[in-house]
Amino acid sequence: MKKKHMALSTALIALLASGCGQNNTDTNANEKEEVVMVPITVDLTVPETGKAGEAVHLAAAVTQGDEKVTDANEVEYEIWEDGKKEDSWKVKSDQKTDGVYEAEAEFEHDGIYHVQVHVTARDMHTMPMKEITVGAGAPDSKSNAQAEGEESHEHHEAAVGFSMHFMEPENVKVNEPARMMVHLQQDENPLEKARVRLEIVVNDKKDKAQWISLTEKKPGEYDGELKFETAGAASVTVHVENEEGLHEHETHEITVSE
Template sequence: MKKRHLAISTALIALLASGCGQNDTETNASEDEEVVVVPISVDLTVPETGKAGEAIQLEAAVTQGDEKVTDANEVEYEIWEDGKKEDSWKVKSDQNTDGVYEAEAKFEHDGVYHVQVHVTARDMHTMPMKEITIGAGTPDDEAESEESHDHHDSAEGFSMHFMEPEAVKVNESAMMIVHLQQDENPLEKARVRLEVVVNDKKDEAKWVQLTEEKPGEYHGEMTFDTAGTASVTVHVENDAGLHEHETHEITIAE
């Protein structure tokens, strides 16, 4: 009888050990598997030409693999005339068709314009860009005049998006986020700093070093002790010789 009980106990222990070993193997196998994240993709549609004063339809179809992305956090169009990025304006979009975010834009006068869509969805960001020529484009004499002015043109293929923090208040931490791309790919390992001037007091400028939290996405926090208007200049450099900057304004409330 005792021998029979001993045999049964031995069999149970072997079975349990086998089960545990199998589970450990399955766990290790699952841990070793790489999780492949499918990036979001944006098909930006912008007419090649248009007329001044007329509404121009803009569309951005956002997908992830074969799936239409209907839950984007942000889809916003930024538009500026060639050579005048500092005078850009933004247009919010509406999703009237699953995964397609639409907007209308009007251009006051003839010229060559850049249309860039900023898409943030599923913890990813991308910002493709296209050009549109309005009317006759830029007259030759005006183009020559613009070339004689000292304005900053971005390096070819480089894109920057400063996500302006909302509802910035005195003595409350504000998160500053900058997205960088080169040839529509995340620009990694860049040195990104913010030069912050409040109420035009340039002699009291403060610098904020940003940290790369995700490929091409840089974060930093800042607290303001004075209400008013802050000029935020984003400085970007890397070991390949890139040196770019853009200036934005944010409002600080009491």
């Protein structure tokens, strides 16, 4: 009788051990099944030189692993003359070949220009940048840099490799939540753990400026909401700081309707 009881106990223990082992195996299997998101990559093509008044062809090939990305939410080119980021202009793209988003740009005069493409696709954002010299480039660029002063030069050096993209909200109305989003990169990698604040001035009433802080929801992506109490022209200044001494800002104009 005792032998029979011992045999049943041994079988029960073996069964329990087998069950525990199976659970561990299942847990490990589930962990292995976790999918790692493959980042999107952008191969930006910008000619090294161009001529004022002549169209320049721009192209951005967007891929995710070996797959061509044909469903990007946004592919937009932003262009500005060196040292004049506040006067940048934007050019929309067309997808004429699968995964390749093309555009043309013209430059009014000689100079050194920056061409940055803003790509948003599959819940990811990237914004590589290249440079183009138009005509003879920037005349006396060295003398102009010295004339701006040493302090300005140091600020420019601190900002090398830094990129900011403010996702301008559409159809902003009074007393309705407006989503504010900013993407930051440093050396074409997401800039994380920055302090990002928005300074909002409506109808040039600087004494009634509003400040809001954005939260980093994804690496390099800062998000928040704001309600405007007054209709009119609003300037949104994005202030960015971090512990490494970075301090940059950009101002954008949006319209708030009733």
